[in-house]
Amino acid sequence: MRERDLDAVTVIDKRCYTTPWRYNAYLTEISNRSANYYVAREGDKIVGYGGQWIVMDEAHITTLAVDPARQGRKIGERLLLALIEEALCQRANHLKLEVRESNRIAQNLYRKYGFEAMAMRKHYYIDTGESAVVMWANDIRRPEYRALLEERRQAIERHYQQEERY
Ligand SMILES: CC(C)(COP(=O)(O)OP(=O)(O)OC[C@H]1O[C@@H](n2cnc3c(N)ncnc32)[C@H](O)[C@@H]1OP(=O)(O)O)[C@@H](O)C(=O)NCCC(=O)NCCS
Secondary structure: OOHHHHHHHHHHHHHHOOOOOOHHHHHHHHOOOOEEEEEEEEOOEEEEEEEEEEEOOEEEEEEEEEOHHHOOOOHHHHHHHHHHHHHHHOOOOEEEEEEEOOOHHHHHHHHHOOOEEEEEEOOOOOOOOOOEEEEEEOOOOOHHHHHHHHHHHHHHHHHHHHHHHO
């Protein structure tokens, strides 16, 4: 994610979140050396983004969103995979995130990548008072987890090959 991407990112943010981040919040994030933020593009158009902070051996996924018009096409999954791969490159050993209790779609995606609900933060979101589920994927450097990533990566490739065929 670059500064020139932020207009498009904030448009998607407003479509996806009840309390979107401001332009300046993203500007701060992308200049934070402990953070990495990615955008997903279709041609020139930004259709999604995701970010994380990596501190010591822990990556904290801060946001992940896909334009509602482009959801359900594995873009969110590819972004998550890119974040996890970057976390591995930067020697992280654990992944962590918070997700709204009602957000079953995101929780399904995270579970697919080995995240488990470890705790609840009651009334965490100030806009609605909803609780957050804290999810962790631990010991991501172990061979079994890397095998899971490889399996998921291949499944995504097969999905796109089939889409191209039809
Ligand atoms: C969560 C989000 C990023 C998923 O991105 P996406 O591109 O639509 O999802 P994908 O096509 O990559 O789907 C990957 C997995 O997510 C889950 N998923 C996606 N859509 C789903 C749906 N309608 N119902 C149930 N699970 C769903 C599934 O586990 C799916 O894997 P599968 O296809 O093998 O079943 C997207 O829905 C989004 O932007 N939501 C709004 C913002 C948000 O809630 N972000 C998460 C904050 S913690």
